[in-house]
Amino acid sequence: MMEMRVETGIYGLDELLDSGYRPNTVNIVLGSTGTGKTIFALQFILKGLERGEKGIFISFDMGVKDVVDIASAMGWDDIGDYVDSGMLAVNKFYAENVSYINNDLLTFIASEAGENTRIAIDSFTPLISPLSYEMRNDVNWFFSKLREVGTAVITLEEPLNGNISEPSVTIPLFLGDCIIHLKNIGYGEAFNRTLRIIKHRGSWHAEGVFPYRILKGVGIVVEGWEFIESMREELDLDKILREAGIKKEKIDRDLLRKLQRLAESRTAGAKEVILGILRRQF
Incomplete structure (x- = not known):
């Protein structure tokens, strides 16, 4: 019997993840500035909204108007309607006022969650930038609470120097269920941006580096999935x-x-x- 999956909303990505994310998982999207992490998170939320699933979008940089403006710039004008109807909850938190201990963030998520809920936190980095290895259990506890509510996409900022050995990066990567690494490598239009799936816990995933584009109206489109699909046969x-x-x-x-x-x-x-x-x- 095939396990139920949560469609990512990213064109060409589900085929690389054995039909999508596993339900009730925390999925990390790592990338530097300009790789499309926010668009990825919005596409994930929008796919759920189109399927009648509740969406929660949390940012430490953007308010409701900022999120709606970014979505509208991509041609997703209906995001505002989902906010007005209550299907999409958007909230801006201030990292210095939120801790794992006081439950502010989780209280908001739990109060807005429905039966099938998609959660996007864009970006997680401001919340955990002072993180040390001693706080690993805090992140683990936070992720476990997210899994109880629904399926989450969490974006992480990759340092511009490419050093991902800092605890604020390595701990979420270790504890997350799926890690997708977006890179802007600047080799020209065809391979300007690439995607690699580092892990997909408990599931098959495609190996290799896949180019992707960001297109108005559809968002992120991953290329190369047709070849992977053709190689897979029961x-x-x-x-x-x-x-x-x-x-x-x-x-x-x-x-x-x-x-x-x-x-x-x-x-x-x-x-x-x-x-x-x-x-x-x-």
């Missing part, structure tokens, strides 16, 4: 065994179960892996 393990001349009953039961799961996973190159394992056994 295999018939019985057929593979017949072609290899191996009788099913001769295979250890536990190994057979693992091979069956691999065959059903639609992982690129799975057939070659299965044949390689069988050659070692027989």
